[in-house]
Amino acid sequence: MTKFTRDFSVYVGIDWANDKHDLCIQQANSDTRKFKIIKHSANTINDWIISLHKQYKGQIAVAVELSKGPIVYALQKYKFVTIHPVNPSMLAQYRKAFSPSGAKDDPTDAELALDLMLNYPKKIKALKMESEPVRKLTYLVEQRRRLVEDRRRFSNRLINTLKQYYPHLLDWFSHRGSGMFCDFITRWPNLQKLKRARADTLRKFFHAYPGRTASCTEQRIVLINQAEPLTLDKAVIESHQLLAVALANQMLVVVEAIKVFDKEISTLFDTLPDAELYKSLPGTGPCLAPRLLVAMGENRSRFTSASEIQMSAGIAPVTERSGQKCWVHWRYQCSKFTRQSFIEWAAKSVHQSYWAGLYYQQQRSKGNTHQSSVRSLAFKWIRVLYRCWKAKEPYNESKYLKALRDRNSPLLFKEKAC
Numbered sequence: 001m002t003k004f005t006r007d008f009s010v011y012v013g014i015d016w017a018n019d020k021h022d023l024c025i026q027q028a029n030s031d032t033r034k035f036k037i038i039k040h041s042a043n044t045i046n047d048w049i050i051s052l053h054k055q056y057k058g059q060i061a062v063a064v065e066l067s068k069g070p071i072v073y074a075l076q077k078y079k080f081v082t083i084h085p086v087n088p089s090m091l092a093q094y095r096k097a098f099s100p101s102g103a104k105d106d107p108t109d110a111e112l113a114l115d116l117m118l119n120y121p122k123k124i125k126a127l128k129m130e131s132e133p134v135r136k137l138t139y140l141v142e143q144r145r146r147l148v149e150d151r152r153r154f155s156n157r158l159i160n161t162l163k164q165y166y167p168h169l170l171d172w173f174s175h176r177g178s179g180m181f182c183d184f185i186t187r188w189p190n191l192q193k194l195k196r197a198r199a200d201t202l203r204k205f206f207h208a209y210p211g212r213t214a215s216c217t218e219q220r221i222v223l224i225n226q227a228e229p230l231t232l233d234k235a236v237i238e239s240h241q242l243l244a245v246a247l248a249n250q251m252l253v254v255v256e257a258i259k260v261f262d263k264e265i266s267t268l269f270d271t272l273p274d275a276e277l278y279k280s281l282p283g284t285g286p287c288l289a290p291r292l293l294v295a296m297g298e299n300r301s302r303f304t305s306a307s308e309i310q311m312s313a314g315i316a317p318v319t320e321r322s323g324q325k326c327w328v329h330w331r332y333q334c335s336k337f338t339r340q341s342f343i344e345w346a347a348k349s350v351h352q353s354y355w356a357g358l359y360y361q362q363q364r365s366k367g368n369t370h371q372s373s374v375r376s377l378a379f380k381w382i383r384v385l386y387r388c389w390k391a392k393e394p395y396n397e398s399k400y401l402k403a404l405r406d407r408n409s410p411l412l413f414k415e416k417a418c
Contacts, residue, residue, distance in 0.1 A: 009058025011116025015039075015106045016064060016071045024110040026118075027056060031057050033114075045074045064119035065091055067127060076129070083127040089333050091116065101239045130297055140293040142337060144261040145291075147254055151177050154251040158185075158244060165240045166190055167317075168227050172220050179255050180209045180294070182248040189241040191229050225270050265290050274298065280394035281385065282356065283348030291341040296389050306386035314339035315378050343371075346378035349412050355401060356381070358411055 013024040023036040038048050052060060060081045066072050067085040073082045094112055097106065117124045129135070155177045162169055168191060173181045187205070188194040199221050206217040231237065269290045270274050278289040295313065296303075296356055303309050310316035314334025349356040356377055364371035388395050404412050 008061040009056040010052065010060050011114055011118060012062045013110040014062060014064040015110040016066060021071060022106040022110045024114045026114060049078055060309060061117060063113040063124065083125055084124045086113050086116055086124055111226055128299060131274060134266060134294060134298050137290055140261060141291045141294055142266050144258060147258050151251060151254045154247050154254065156337055161240055161244045161247060165231055165237050172223060179252060182252045185248040186245050189245050190237050191227060194224060201206040277388055277394050282352035283345055288341065288345045292345060295338045295341050300390060306383040309382050309386060310379055313342050315342055315375060315382060343374055346417045347374045353397060355404060355411060
């Protein structure tokens, strides 16, 4: 058994599930292993971990296929427990090596997780907790993103429903995920009811919403008066309008929830010492700046090079070689949310940063697609962000452009030649 850098009195492998957890327990300096099953409940987990601590009198190392989740949250509160997350893909391949038939069993997986922790301590590292504000911000930005996906899903269903009986709204409104759009549908769920509305009533409705809505009011009123119904079939109209109103109400709830999350994220983000660094990055804005902060974290020893971030975020491609063959493909094992954050930021920066715009156009001129060009730009941006992050200094566009000129960067040289 490989020695850990710190001493533990007992090692535990856990195969987690919704209702129960399979355990494989091995005392330090012993080859004997015990197997146990505990129910997933706060009291059961607490009783088990406390009794284990009393029995072995020391630190407990736990290997589990999670870095977050109910079982991880339950164990985090104990100072004598150190959690070692095991990559599920690594465990699956490890299982495959010892069970080519594909056989799988929960107790076996718990033992394999324990084996990986004991035999490969350099690969299976202990989970290091960020500060409470950063962890809270992490949960908030991830949950907000899920709400945005819910809004998109409801919006797509609502658009499809309106196409069946009331497609006029899709021409009159460009923002189909706004509160005004949903309120309009709930108030006038079909064209026949809308046509009975007075012009002053419509003006009052549109003027109640801020923005450029007022400038389109008269044009919309004219279009409403000219509109012809797609169908007069009551079976179609009455059934679909019920669904449209239901979807609009669901989307309204999500829209309001996103506003609450935005306010909470903004308030918390402004209290963090690295906030100004991420605000200085071109194209981040109030949504992407907090997401980049949680992607990097506050522990400066977490990454020792920009390439580690590029690989962790899934931006760096994977190269495979076998004999005379060599191919490059997308990195599959990574945090999809983190990768999405970097790619979205890179896309936004094209119109906010001079050199980023040049680099993007250079990639497109080579025949690369938009997505490929944005990923390449994200790869570049991570190098810049890493330097700022390590130095704890905000990004300075003028300073970076000067650095590019001083080293005769081909990016600026080609632009001058053109």
